[in-house]
Amino acid sequence: MEWWFSSRWLTWGLGPVLAANLGVWPLALLLELLVRxxxxxxxxxxxxxxSRLADAAKTQARVPLREQLVGGYGASRTMCGPGTVFDGLxxxxxxxxAVGMTWTPxxxxxxxxxCALLYVIGDFGLYWGHRVQHEIPALYQRHRVxxxxxxxxxxxxxxxxxxxVTLQVSLPILAAAVCVKPHxxxxxxxxxxxxxxxxxxxxxxxxxxxxxxxxxxxxxxxxSVAHHDSHHRFGGRECRPMNLGEGFWIWDWAFGTLSxxxxxxxxxxxxxxxSCWTGCRCWSTSSDLLGLLAQR
Numbered sequence: 333m334e335w336w337f338s339s340r341w342l343t344w345g346l347g348p349v350l351a352a353n354l355g356v357w358p359l360a361l362l363l364e365l366l367v368r369x370x371x372x373x374x375x376x377x378x379x380x381x382x383s384r385l386a387d388a389a390k391t392q393a394r395v396p397l398r399e400q401l402v403g404g405y406g407a408s409r410t411m412c413g414p415g416t417v418f419d420g421l422x423x424x425x426x427x428x429x430a431v432g433m434t435w436t437p438x439x440x441x442x443x444x445x446x447c448a449l450l451y452v453i454g455d456f457g458l459y460w461g462h463r464v465q466h467e468i469p470a471l472y473q474r475h476r477v478x479x480x481x482x483x484x485x486x487x488x489x490x491x492x493x494x495x496x497v498t499l500q501v502s503l504p505i506l507a508a509a510v511c512v513k514p515h516x517x518x519x520x521x522x523x524x525x526x527x528x529x530x531x532x533x534x535x536x537x538x539x540x541x542x543x544x545x546x547x548x549x550x551x552x553x554x555x556s557v558a559h560h561d562s563h564h565r566f567g568g569r570e571c572r573p574m575n576l577g578e579g580f581w582i583w584d585w586a587f588g589t590l591s592x593x594x595x596x597x598x599x600x601x602x603x604x605x606x607s608c609w610t611g612c613r614c615w616s617t618s619s620d621l622l623g624l625l626a627q628r
Contacts, residue, residue, distance in 0.1 A: 340433060343516050345424030348505075351520040353411050355528035356490065360407075363486040363535045363542070374536045375558045377565045380483070384536045387483040395480050400488040405477050407490035415494040419502050423509075430510045438515040446518040447525070450508045454526060455579035457504030463589065465499060466573035479568040481534075484561070489534035501527075533560040533578055553582035567591060 336342050366372055367385070374384040392400075402408050410416070436442070465475035474493040481488050505526065509519055529546050537543070537557055548554045555577045567574030567589075574591040577583040584590035 340428035344427040454508035461499035484534035
């Protein structure tokens with residue numbers, strides 16, 4: 333692999349772009365099949381049809397799945413379009429200087445440590461890149477493209493404006509890399525995990541293998557799939573956002589955007605089977621933090 337790592341355009345440009353695409357497409361297709369499988373536990377919300385698939389069908393009547401995939405804001409353009417090429421060139425130019433082209437040998441311990449640091453820094457940046465778009469009207473006009481998908485699906489996760497991508501994805505990921513100075517392989521792994529988790533966050537799947545795979549455990553401060561889904565359903569308004577965190581709900585708690593609205597109670601709708609109500613009360617005060625940990 334010396335030929336690969338000797339080129340900054342391959343190492344820091346093409347490599348992260350390939351990692352991101354590998355994180356999106358296979359998982360998105362797999363989860364699209366899984367959410368339609370009988371017996372799958374999905375999040376549905378009070379005020380909806382009582383079925384996530386029915387709610388998603390209403391969303392796709394307004395924004396067809398084809399448009400979500402290949403339209404002007406579609407996933408294929410987001411992941412493979414001119415903006416992605418520009419991001420790759422920018423990453424190669426920036427990171428080859430800020431991180432360099434020589435690295436200490438990568439071990440499992442150093443790789444996991446670098447990935448963890450990249451993730452925490454990048455997720456903090458994502459939170460603020462997300463928040464400013466809700467609080468600055470001109471930016472919200474861009475972000476509302478993504479919020480037109482009020483009941484998201486895995487393939488619709490990347491129906492998004494390019495400025496939105498820059499603020500929530502590109503800049504936080506690059507800033508994390510500049511801070512951590514990771515080995516390229518660790519950076520690829522982090523990029524893969526970051527975008528794959530974004531797909532999972534838009535799947536509506538509740539519990540089970542998907543949340544375990546992404547370590548979505550409340551005691552780690554991790555945001556569940558339902559946490560981000562509630563943002564699409566109730567918290568995506570201009571100037572009054574809620575539940576903005578994608579990786580950690582702790583940012584919402586720390587900065588006052590964690591919802592305590594009773595209507596955030598959700599229903600776990602089981603495809604073609606009996607449904608049951610399960611509380612999803614979120615809390616925003618420090619006195620209720622332990623209760624929130626226990627609940628999640």
